[in-house]
Amino acid sequence: MQVPLIRLQCGINSYDWGKVGHTSAAAKYAAATPSTKLSIEQEKPYAELWMGTHPSLPSKDVETQRTLLDLVQDNKALMSQEIGQRYGDKLPFLFKVLSIRKALSIQAHPNKKLAEKLHAKDPKNYPDDNHKPEMTIAVTPFDGLCGFRPLKEIAHFLSTVPSLRKLLGESAAKDFEAAVSGKETSDSDKDMANNKKALQTLFTALMESDKSSVASAAKELVASAEKEGEGFAGEGGPSNGGKELADLVVRCNSQFEGDIGLFVLFFLNYVKLEIGEAMFLKADDIHAYLSGDIIECMASSDNVVRAGFTPKFQDIPTLTTMLTYSYAPISEQKMNPVDYPYVTLNSTAYSSSSSATLYDPPIEEFSVVRTELKKKGAKATFEAIQGPSILICTNGEGNISVGPKTEEMKTGYVYFVGATAECVLESQGENFTTFKAFCELSGKETANGTK
16 A cells, blocks of 8 residues: 655646746745746746645646546545545645735635535636635735724725715715614624625625726825825724825735725725734635735635636626625634644754644634744654645755655645654754645534634
8 A cells, every 4th residue: 555645746827916936935836846847937927836636736646647636536545534425535625825926806705505506607717616715824924805894994984085985975875874883893683784784785886886987086096095195094994004005005006007906995904914824714705815925725616706906707796795794803814823732742952942833714624734843853743633634845844754654845845645644744954844734524623722
């Protein structure tokens, strides 16, 4: 039987929003596998490295060039019987590295029921029948838009950004203000339902604005941002200062001039993640990534409903009807990682500052562990789990061992580890950093680390 440690050759997508040349972490990681024969072009954008079994860009065994999907279907023990039965003998997650130079589309990913409906109706634009909750972990400083802002902030911008109010119309703005006034933070079910209905009505009105009105309002908005600086948008809101918002408007307009997304900025939380920070997006949550290199893990799907900051197919009716319209500060979407309990860090002085951090969203398809071994000789021993894993090295170099098989692991190297296999990482230098995505249905932990 094959030792369940397989080095992977992973494909890369080139999209316009990707970082160019060697500035792209996704490109550098992809080029680390000789068999990819990737010669990085300095002016070409490299956006996404895909690690998994998804048919759009399947990973392959470096040695045999067989796809990982073929391997796990031929040897079902690599997945575990339970996971194979649940997910049809394919990985339940898709692991990615994204390198973002300019804004990705304003988007959401459909829940399972909607995904099935969209796929049946329009398989060209919705290629999967699966939902796509996803998690983002910053590898470099990252910024993006995530979820609707608290309602008081949206109301504040309605009164301090004249071009926004003009675009929406006085009647729509007043209706929203009247509907939520005094109840913005109420936790009663009735008030929250009414608030969400009012937010949906206002946001739908924005997204259905005609293009000429958006273009005209956008010119006014950008002129105000450039002129007012720190005083822009009534000096901003509790989450973001006026200059930060003004700079964001100018920056996004330079990428997508006159786009509706310039006004969506005032509805969504603007979030910054430092290295190692993370956020989780449920199905039907609105978001847009703006810049940075990230590790991303999601349910295995390529479904995206877009409506702004993109030349691709946009589906505004679907987006505006599918969203949860949950509204909350960004602190509620950021994750609270915990120490991973099923790893042993060797107790020598070399590993005193080493760590294994668990990012565990409230879904069953995936979790991620970030391991940092700070000094040469530091070691992390992962207990065997009842499910598959994929590991990528994002910094430094070391070794990975499963049973009698030991392989070198350098920046950009990617390995698959089969179910029920103990895995050992050992650093051969300083700051050996890896990310491990895995699925284990039994003993799945919640986001706060409790069983």
